[in-house]
Amino acid sequence: MSINRISKNELLANYDTFLFDADGVLWTGDIPVPGAIEWINLLLEDPSKKVFVLTNNSTKTLEQYMKKIEKLGFGHLGRNNVISPAIVLADYLKSNADKFSGEYVYLIGTENLKATLENDGGVKCFGTGPDSIRDHTDGDFIHKVDMSIAPKAVVCSYDAHFSYPKIMKASNYLQDPSVEYLVTNQDYTFPGPVPGVVIPGSGATSAAVTAVTGRDPKVFGKPHKPMADFLLRRAHVDPKRTVMFGDRLDTDIMFGNANGFSSVWMPTGVHTIVDIHNAKEKGQLDRIPTFTHCFATGD
């Protein structure tokens, strides 16, 4: 099968808002995709164009992310050009201040996510870091689980300290239906530093908690709705004049298609033309991109 190419000139003529996934689109690992920096800078110089980088990575603070962007050569991008599930989730907590302001949130996630949710979301997070059982021979640990803090929400994200006691605490907090179940993103794996080594992502932690509790989480990352709603509210974009560039069919392309944007698949990341073929065979039309494009050649 083939995907229609769209040229740089057609993109500039047809769209006002340009959304980019980061890893696999603008860069792969620590190397910029050829032509990406020039293309981003061209768009940023045009006052009629809006540019956003939409990442599902919530393990960095925005400050750390901006440092990475600058180091890779995308220094013209500013803080307001970057949107992550952590930012959308913090905005959600702040927008519902009557429920969350100054209240506790149980967080299965990183210290960086904690910083974002506390600084920008106005909540107090607890639960990060190691929480493991050294010995449970007699099963007595069940009596020793400290449940003294009553959080207003449980947040699941990537956590290298994920453990049985964390599943247990999250599940018990979520027995109260007024405690909200919030998930940054459901990527089951993410690109790691060692080729061929699988790195479990946020989706691993929320899969366990969802299985035990039977509860349906509110998910903030691509391809889910809250990130698009945030974008529409914050930037007042016109979906018909918006295009999403991505390498993953199940997050980026679905996100574009589900929100009435055009979608451009980039062959520089996780999914291949074979994956698009397979999606078509399975009738998963929401994963089929509108176009493909090459930054370096402009078509």
Add this chain to the structure above:
Amino acid sequence: MSINRISKNELLANYDTFLFDADGVLWTGDIPVPGAIEWINLLLEDPSKKVFVLTNNSTKTLEQYMKKIEKLGFGHLGRNNVISPAIVLADYLKSNADKFSGEYVYLIGTENLKATLENDGGVKCFGTGPDSIRDHTDGDFIHKVDMSIAPKAVVCSYDAHFSYPKIMKASNYLQDPSVEYLVTNQDYTFPGPVPGVVIPGSGATSAAVTAVTGRDPKVFGKPHKPMADFLLRRAHVDPKRTVMFGDRLDTDIMFGNANGFSSVWMPTGVHTIVDIHNAKEKGQLDRIPTFTHCFATGD
């Protein structure tokens, strides 16, 4: 709604093989259900009747389970009357000795399950006990994961030491499609010693590994097929003359119905008449029991 009662005399007349779930049917916690001991003993004394206790609990060795059974007053039950996913799984490993004999299995489970799989299944298990990350600030742990042993299977079960590194190891081993993915049972919670406290079960660990790997496990506990196949092979039972007593619709009653047995729901455990009503409303006919019964009154 109402469920047809079946009397002791009808049960004795219509069935030769009697299958019982344990907790919630024969006992609740440490208290025998009224009439259960007398009923079991009556069946065991009748040479024309076969009796099996089918538990999904794989955290005890058979020896430990027999001690519990004796302590509760069911001392007439012998080792051959008890079947658990651990026993069925060990039998599977032993029956496929050409692949598994003397080979490594990566086990997310308890020391007791390890003992059963090693002693009765003929494999060498590794991975039990604590495997947690004390600090992952720099992400370097990804380079330090020891993947030097190549197992023939990954087994998921209940593990209070469940952790992120365990999900990561299991997921990486399972990248090789020849490595089998075996799960004792998928109960998401199990009854704990503290009322109202949720205890995550085997299903929590396999949910995370399944999400990350996208692989479909072979599950050995109720309501899945391997336990019924084991029973049919080991005891040569006639499904039409077999009846399953259970308290859970999603494990016990489904197990009975799926295998052509009659099913008797006991109101002494997890699920209530409201759950049966809801299952009927949802059209989940495989969860609707054939009968109900009371040991103490005989009907």
